[in-house]
Amino acid sequence: MRMRSSPFRYGLAAAMLLAVAPASAQTLQEALAQAYNNNPTLLAARAQLRAVDENVPQALAGWRPTVVIGGSYGATDVRNTGQGGVVSRIDRSPASVTGTVTQPIFRGGRTVAQTRQAENQVLAQRARLFATEQQILSDGVNAYIGVIQNAELLRLNINNEQVLGRQLQATNERFRVGEITRTDVAQAESRLAGARSSRTQAEGNLQIARATYQRVVGEPPGRLTNPQPLQVPVRSAGDAQAAAIANNPNVVAALFNAASARDAVDVQISTLLPQVSATAQAFRQDNSQLRGTRQTGGQATLNLNVPLYQGGAEHALVRQARQTAQQAISQVDEARRAVAQQAAQSWEQLRSARATVESVRSQIRAAEIALDGVQREAIVGSRTTLDVLNAEQELLNARTSLVNALSTVVTGSYNLAASVGRLTAQDLGLPVELYDMRQYYNAVRDRWVGIGDYSVAAVRR
Template sequence: MRFGAVALLGLAATAVQAESLTSAMTYAYENNPQIASSFLSVRAARQGVRAAEGALLPTIGAAASVGHTWSNVPTRGGFNDSIGLQYDQTLFNNNASSAAIQAAEATYDAAVYGSKNTEQNVLLSVVQAYVNVVTNRRIVEIRRESIGFVEAQVRSARDRLELGEGTRLDVSQADARLAQSSASYQAAINNLRTSEANYQRWVGHAPGNLSGGYNYSSLLPSSLAAALSRATTDHPALLASAAQIRAAQHSYDETVSSFGPNLSLTGQVGASGFTGGAVGTEASVSLRLSIPIYTPKRDPAIESANIGQIQSQLEGLSNRDQIVEAVQQAWSGIEAMTAQIESATAAVAASRLALQAVIDQNELGQATTLDVLDARASVATVEEGLITAQSQRTIAAYSLIAAMGSLSAQELGLPVQPRTAEGEVVVPVVAPAQTDAWGNLR
């Protein structure tokens, strides 16, 4: 009785330690280097906005010099020195700086949406890795059971041969099927090792005991039309493409504006004559206006900016086509795998009944050992087909969610700390404790 209690406790502990898909995605979100790198890309884009804004700000610099001049004219030689400050500011540059700021802000938006798209891609890869490990482990177990069954048939065939009730052909066929089963089992082991390595790559640690439970039904759309509408409106890759188009347009405006008038202000104040004993100070202020009148040919920078604008629009259309295709493929995959699951479920039940019937016939001498082995192989094949169809349906479902732009930590409800677009953890503001007139907590 005590042993039974210990065994139950061990099973309970194993169940508690099983890692769910939600736990795997949570760990990946917090530790995956691709997601962390995407946050850094957003931060870098933020610095681009600050750099563009700095073009309208004044610059102040200090300079000092000392030297000596030799000349055959005595009044022109001797030591010279100076020290001073200079102030420079662009007052007007044909709105080129304004266009540069807008381009930088659009680039920042593209980086934000690109980071969200990276998050989706990583989480989808985690789902695929998780499902593949669970599936390959079940296939390994099925093929291990097949080896045990074939080994039992080999022993039975040899026993019947010794009793004079069987033939060497039965033994040879059983041995050959055992060799095939062992090779098939080793192939399943190799597939499992590959999937476990892929799991460690995307999740960030080796797979332990995986629960294999999936909960995605609430995220699936009601129809293909609804999925396409959501995808073409909210997918972060499309939003990033739209932002890149805006950035290219503003970059074109900046390039064109740079060929317009420019007005700048310069101010200087300084002193000189320290080495000569007669110190003097001077100050100046000036406005400089430059207006281009004629250029011999169209500057290639304008054409390059125009090409970049057209190219960004074409890339946006290409991204839209890819997303629409992904939605349609995932939707078709769900429907196909659902039908295949129904068929495979019926096939498993039928093949098991057929196997039992062949075993009964073999005991009565009406079926050979090879018939039994063929029937058992058929059971294993349809069981693997059912498991594969179930896993493919799960992957197709999450692929559809990702194609709609909904496979994010927020929409999945992952238990992660909220972060800003640049990856900084949002610390919740704690409301100050309320006290009464005497300072006591209410």
């Protein structure tokens, strides 16, 4: 199921950041698509999955025969001195070649256990790749919103600086005609200096946000369109927690890690069980005793090895594997608790951010009315310059709070989607060719030979 952007009734497009961007402006979907295709952290995670895929053919190799060809060549010069000083000399060049084929028949269940373990390791790594994908897309959302948010905060600070500049000019005019005192001028000058400092800081924050965007997405931000929050398919904190426990990739990875750890116990137990194999050998020996001689032959054997006592290290490894499995099972519970807490937190943060938007919008309307009244009263002398400055600052603070709250609503909706395991390229419907986690696995699973790079098989579908 794809996630959808919901109509934002809190006025994001009207209140935030940039004017309506042209058709060529970059959307959040496009930015996330570029991060999905090019982010080096995500590309590295895909390569790591391909490396883990190779555990399966390594385990399956336990079913397959081994073929070894050995050979030797040398020179021998033997001199024998007999009675009467008679010397006999044997000069030969012995050579031999041997071919051996060994076929495992029963390895104590080791091959079966190692194959199950490798399969579970692959599935766990796929879940971790999903977790990395969600993290990169979440970083992309935060970077995208961060640029827009800081651009709007900078605009508010620039506007405030301009307003206070005009306020100082008007205050100086009233001071020259004797309507107010030098104190009023100093208060206006102080507020203007503070506004300049805030504007400088806002400029720095915007540059930091742009640098973060470039790191995550891969290119500097251009004109960005105002995004809408996601419509996450949960209706309560309880629903979010249940979905997180079932779908969060961290939980899925922990479950497969636990299964892999249980398989590791069987792998160690196999070292205590009998081993059966068959061996076939063919050989040829030239000049082994005398020059010009040759021996050829072959043999086939059925081999049985029954370990009785090997020092006790194998027993310790079994006990160790059992405890490691217990650790992995406990980590599943910890992962479930962690994602449930994260889902509940994301739900409450999103709910409170939406409520904050409504409250701050009411605050802004009241602050605008209050500022207009204070300015009118200041003209007739019933309010001081400080009262006007305070009213202007209160309105600025409210508008800043609205920008921050609107940003939190958008990022919070994506954070909630990530907590329930629904912040993937497929869920978001990004305009990309999805990376196929199974293609490289299918290309190498049953491959007997080959040392090439088969990563080209892991094309996007």
